[in-house]
Amino acid sequence: MPAIIRVEELTRKFGPITAVDRISFQVEEGTIFGFLGPNGAGKTTTINILCTLLNPTSGRAFVNGFDCRSESRMVRSSIGIVFQDSTLDKDLTAYENLAFHAYIYGVKKPEVKPRVEEALRFMGLFDRKDDLVKRFSGGMKRRLEVARGLIHRPRVLFLDEPTLGLDPQSRSHLWEMVVRLPREHGVTVFMTTHYMEEAEVCDSLAIIDGGRIIASGSPEELKRSMGGDVIFLKTTDNAAARLKLEAALGVAPEEEAGELFFSAPRAEEQVPAAIRALSDMVLSLRLQKPTLNDVFLRLTGKQIRPEDVHGADSVKEELRAYRRRH
Amino acid sequence: MTDLNAIYVIVMREMKKFLRERSRLISSIARPLIWLFLVGAGLSRLVSPRAGMPYTQFIFPGILGMTILFSSIFSSISIIWDKEFGFLKEILVAPVRRSSIVIGKALSGTIVSTIQAAIVLMVFPVIGVKLSAAQIGLTIIVSLLVAFSISCFGIVIATFYESYESFSVIMNFIIMPMFFLSGAMYPVKLLPPALRAAARLNPLTYGVDALKNTVFTSAAKAGPMSPDFSFSADLAFIILSSAAFVALASGFFERKQ
Numbered sequence: 001m002p003a004i005i006r007v008e009e010l011t012r013k014f015g016p017i018t019a020v021d022r023i024s025f026q027v028e029e030g031t032i033f034g035f036l037g038p039n040g041a042g043k044t045t046t047i048n049i050l051c052t053l054l055n056p057t058s059g060r061a062f063v064n065g066f067d068c069r070s071e072s073r074m075v076r077s078s079i080g081i082v083f084q085d086s087t088l089d090k091d092l093t094a095y096e097n098l099a100f101h102a103y104i105y106g107v108k109k110p111e112v113k114p115r116v117e118e119a120l121r122f123m124g125l126f127d128r129k130d131d132l133v134k135r136f137s138g139g140m141k142r143r144l145e146v147a148r149g150l151i152h153r154p155r156v157l158f159l160d161e162p163t164l165g166l167d168p169q170s171r172s173h174l175w176e177m178v179v180r181l182p183r184e185h186g187v188t189v190f191m192t193t194h195y196m197e198e199a200e201v202c203d204s205l206a207i208i209d210g211g212r213i214i215a216s217g218s219p220e221e222l223k224r225s226m227g228g229d230v231i232f233l234k235t236t237d238n239a240a241a242r243l244k245l246e247a248a249l250g251v252a253p254e255e256e257a258g259e260l261f262f263s264a265p266r267a268e269e270q271v272p273a274a275i276r277a278l279s280d281m282v283l284s285l286r287l288q289k290p291t292l293n294d295v296f297l298r299l300t301g302k303q304i305r306p307e308d309v310h311g312a313d314s315v316k317e318e319l320r321a322y323r324r325r326h
Numbered sequence: 327m328t329d330l331n332a333i334y335v336i337v338m339r340e341m342k343k344f345l346r347e348r349s350r351l352i353s354s355i356a357r358p359l360i361w362l363f364l365v366g367a368g369l370s371r372l373v374s375p376r377a378g379m380p381y382t383q384f385i386f387p388g389i390l391g392m393t394i395l396f397s398s399i400f401s402s403i404s405i406i407w408d409k410e411f412g413f414l415k416e417i418l419v420a421p422v423r424r425s426s427i428v429i430g431k432a433l434s435g436t437i438v439s440t441i442q443a444a445i446v447l448m449v450f451p452v453i454g455v456k457l458s459a460a461q462i463g464l465t466i467i468v469s470l471l472v473a474f475s476i477s478c479f480g481i482v483i484a485t486f487y488e489s490y491e492s493f494s495v496i497m498n499f500i501i502m503p504m505f506f507l508s509g510a511m512y513p514v515k516l517l518p519p520a521l522r523a524a525a526r527l528n529p530l531t532y533g534v535d536a537l538k539n540t541v542f543t544s545a546a547k548a549g550p551m552s553p554d555f556s557f558s559a560d561l562a563f564i565i566l567s568s569a570a571f572v573a574l575a576s577g578f579f580e581r582k583q
């Protein structure tokens with residue numbers, strides 16, 4: 001598979017702040033790529049460079065083979081974007097917003113109506129096409145923006161925190177549609193997110209923190225890097241059980257809060273072996289799979305949560321103040 | 327081709343919004359009429375009838391200029407709304423030239439304010455002005471040019487502001503001084519030297535003057551209330567300044583952070 005996005009040693013500074021620090025990655029065509037990181041990690045800055053709204057300080061970025069700095073117009077016609085904040089015209093109807101988009105992207109006049117209607121149908125908004133956008137809920141607006149991003153048949157669709165601020169139902173509704181995009185619309189999806197459940201459906205991920213990519217791979221690979229699952233046991237006699245497990249499985253269990261636990265690279269096979277070794281000493285057993293949250297926690301020392309915006313907000317504030325001065 | 331489409335669709339968007347907001351149309355026509363009939367009638371008592379023409383007639387081209395000034399600048403600085411509500415980003419990431427965006431926005435302001443100026447122009451019989459059909463046609467054409475130039479100027483202004491809170495700053499420090507220093511209410515040639523110099527730098531001065539040239543009869547083209555510049559000088563300035571404003575505004579839009 002060829003790379004539809006190629007980023008090489010990309011750096012962007014805002015005065016003294018380095019928002020993005022020599023990052024490199026590739027996104028394969030027809031996949032869903034997730035860009036994970038806390039607020040202020042450099043996700044939006046990277047998207048803005050890829051969307052040609054911002055020039056890099058150094059390094060290069062290519063989308064669909066075009067240079068984001070020197071061939072910005074070609075890049076722009078290859079991409080669709082859903083920004084973090086709404087960019088709809090609330091005083092126009094859903095249909096009018098999409099038709100505007102079609103015209104400004106050079107869709108031929110007879111094509112406009114069928115394409116707009118198809119996009120509205122796909123995102124489940126056809127019934128509301130003649131309503132003013134200001135009467136839409138947050139979830140509907142976001143779906144409308146995704147629909148709009150597809151009108152001109154882009155090769156890459158950028159979604160910056162597409163589900164931020166949506167209620168769980170709207171989130172899953174939007175999500176069902178996003179995962180169908182690569183197959184049904186032949187579009188590569190590049191998205192940033194806070195939500196680990198959403199990151200799970202990505203084909204590949206890059207974790208960014210402090211402007212640097214600290215890990216990348218498929219969700220499975222990243223979780224495997226944690227050293228497999230963890231088995232927790234409660235037994236009638238933990239001390240005796242520990243010796244038996246050491247002897248039978250060659251593991252070194254530790255004890256915490258009355259529970260023995262050890263990490264197990266092949267947990268599915270090791271559970272029966274553990275039970276056999278301990279015969280009837282086992283009171284309870286549970287198996288914990290590592291989550292992306294664990295991966296993130298280990299790599300950055302931070303939990304990733306959308307509510308965790310305090311520290312990051314100050315970085316955003318600094319950036320904003322910097323932009324205002326320049 | 328994409329760029330013509332872009333200009334077309336930007337203009338259509340503004341027209342739709344303009345037609346949906348009736349109150350905006352009504353208030354933007356009421357303002358010049360209030361000035362014409364209340365301020366004009368009040369001040370006409372102070373102006374000697376021997377000055378050349380009744381004061382209400384003298385300010386009539388200036389009132390047309392005011393209509394164009396307010397609605398062109400308001401239309402252009404809707405870009406600040408678009409910035410604040412995010413829609414500008416949708417336009418900026420589209421694969422079109424920045425100059426097409428500027429021209430589309432400027433044409434929207436031009437059409438909207440020319441329509442309003444044409445409506446205000448139609449009160450001419452009420453204040454005793456006599457206009458031939460040719461004069462009416464020429465006045466509307468001049469209004470188009472002036473409106474384009476002022477709309478472009480408004481876009482240049484809009485590129486400097488990020489939020490709509492700056493609206494009152496623009497109103498008090500740009501629109502009002504531009505109006506008073508345009509020769510709309512008093513002839514530029516009667517101003518003190520410092521203000522006269524400022525009036526000569528004001529793009530609206532030449533627009534108002536061009537309108538005086540088309541509205542006043544030849545008999546009124548002498549004396550203290552006559553136009554300050556020749557019609558051709560006015561037109562040259564309007565056209566050159568429009569080109570400069572388009573270039574400036576496109577440049578400011580192109581600049582990435």
